[in-house]
Amino acid sequence: MTAKTEVKQPNFLMMKRVWIAIALPIVIFYFSGIQGLVQLAVVWIFASIMLLMFAYKKFRIKKWNASTRDHFGEQDGMWSHEFGSTFMKLDQQRGLIHLKEENKQKTYPFSAIKEWRYNLPTTRERAGINKELDRTHDFRESGFYIAVDDVQYPEWRVMFFPQKGDFNSQEGIRDTELQLKRWMHIFDNLINK
Secondary structure, eight states: EEEEEOOOOOOOGGGGHHHHHHHHHHHHHHHHHHHHHHHHHHHHHHHHHHHHHHHHHHHHHHHHTTTTTTEEEETTOEEEEEETEEEEEEEEETTTEEEETTTTTEEGGGGGEEEEEOOOOOOOOOOOOOOOOOOHHHHHHEEEEEESSOSSEEEEEEEEOSSSSSSTTTHHHHHHHHHHHHHHHHHHHTTTO
């Protein structure tokens, strides 16, 4: 069975917070007229800006969620994962792996793959008065790492992002972990044959 996973791309203008931010001055104008709108300008402008900022943050996370593209080709033998500027594609029939990271890309035979692992650090304590868990650092270090027999590029990193939630949520961490474990399983089955 060939399966593709793709999350629908979000639309900023269709978010509830954006509509509330747009509707707020209209409602004030409807009930209070232009004079009420001017008198409450500081309140509705501040509230609208806050709503738009939170909407944009949520939009960005949803956009990143939707940026992951996976193809699980049990029928056609093509397995691929793409997120951001990274990409990996395993061609089971020809025994090749295509890797892309940032501005470099190369193709290797399966025999050139030395090892694969994933890294998903989840706790780093922030120093200072606000001691809390900071998972923003994790995204920069997390990913699926593939070591190959290549002097120029001995290790490649393929980035992953949760398809549900974000790196600051338990749901997002768990979703990313499941994606990475799925790819560990795929590599075990294809490369170790």
